[in-house]
Amino acid sequence: MLDTETIAAIADELVEAARSRVPIPLLTARHPDMTVEDSYAVQSLWRRRNEEAGRRLAGHKIGLTSKAMQAATGISEPDYGIIFDDMVLETGSVLQWDVYTHPRVEAELAFRLNADVGGPGCTLLDVLAATEYVVPALEILDSRIEMDGRTIVDTISDNAAMGVMVVGGRAVRPDDIDLRWAGAMLYRNEGIEETGLAGGVLNNPATGVAWLANKIAVHGEELKAGELILSGSFTRPMWVSAGDTVFADYGPLGVVTCRFQ
Numbered sequence: 001m002l003d004t005e006t007i008a009a010i011a012d013e014l015v016e017a018a019r020s021r022v023p024i025p026l027l028t029a030r031h032p033d034m035t036v037e038d039s040y041a042v043q044s045l046w047r048r049r050n051e052e053a054g055r056r057l058a059g060h061k062i063g064l065t066s067k068a069m070q071a072a073t074g075i076s077e078p079d080y081g082i083i084f085d086d087m088v089l090e091t092g093s094v095l096q097w098d099v100y101t102h103p104r105v106e107a108e109l110a111f112r113l114n115a116d117v118g119g120p121g122c123t124l125l126d127v128l129a130a131t132e133y134v135v136p137a138l139e140i141l142d143s144r145i146e147m148d149g150r151t152i153v154d155t156i157s158d159n160a161a162m163g164v165m166v167v168g169g170r171a172v173r174p175d176d177i178d179l180r181w182a183g184a185m186l187y188r189n190e191g192i193e194e195t196g197l198a199g200g201v202l203n204n205p206a207t208g209v210a211w212l213a214n215k216i217a218v219h220g221e222e223l224k225a226g227e228l229i230l231s232g233s234f235t236r237p238m239w240v241s242a243g244d245t246v247f248a249d250y251g252p253l254g255v256v257t258c259r260f261q
Helices: 004-019 036-052 067-073 123-131 152-157 204-219
Strands: 057-063 078-084 088-090 094-097 104-113 133-143 163-167 185-189 192-196 227-232 243-250 253-261
Touching: 004 036, 036 078, 036 152, 057 204, 078 152, 078 163, 078 185, 078 204, 088 094, 088 123, 104 163, 104 185, 104 204, 123 133, 123 204, 133 243, 163 227, 163 253
Parallel strands: 057 227, 088 163, 094 253
Antiparallel strands: 057 078, 104 133, 104 227, 133 163, 185 192, 185 243, 243 253
């Protein structure tokens, strides 16, 4: 594992990369023995640096929840990152494209908790009982590390590639619908690019939230009431350019839109 000085240096590099919009070189190229545990240590310190600067935790995100994405990255479980309050935007938002590095968009569901959820032993039913509502969301992926050749170690260190999220559509209680069959058609401008069902997220996106509660319990943490949990994409990442309008149609759950300028 990396020593504490190296972990601190990487976390500081990532803070500066977010400020300057200049991605840093691949971590795996510079630290070939870096582990997943090292990556989460970097992410944790990066989070602390941002909180010390005044940013406030709003929730968590889960990534790599589909079998296809896990196979592509060579891992057998999801990853996670954190969401600050300034990362949560409303539908219809206009985003400055050059604020992000290689932005991509994914369709997801977000869970708003009204009770704490902790592990170990957290189950899907525990998550559903603790959920106030589920709402459509778009995740805008960003990158503070070079894209070519990225591995899971790079991605986790980079806060699981979280940029911002755009929330909209119709909020529903988790027992009002079968979450597995919630779906979306993702459009860029006038053309449809991706479709998917939320069941692609570990058979039920609430399962991902339970996984996260159990995962962070190892570090003495739990998901708190009021947090927004981005449960994982059920579409492939869609590349966007300046001038693009993104439209996600969730059927009975409404639509979420944003535009890049």
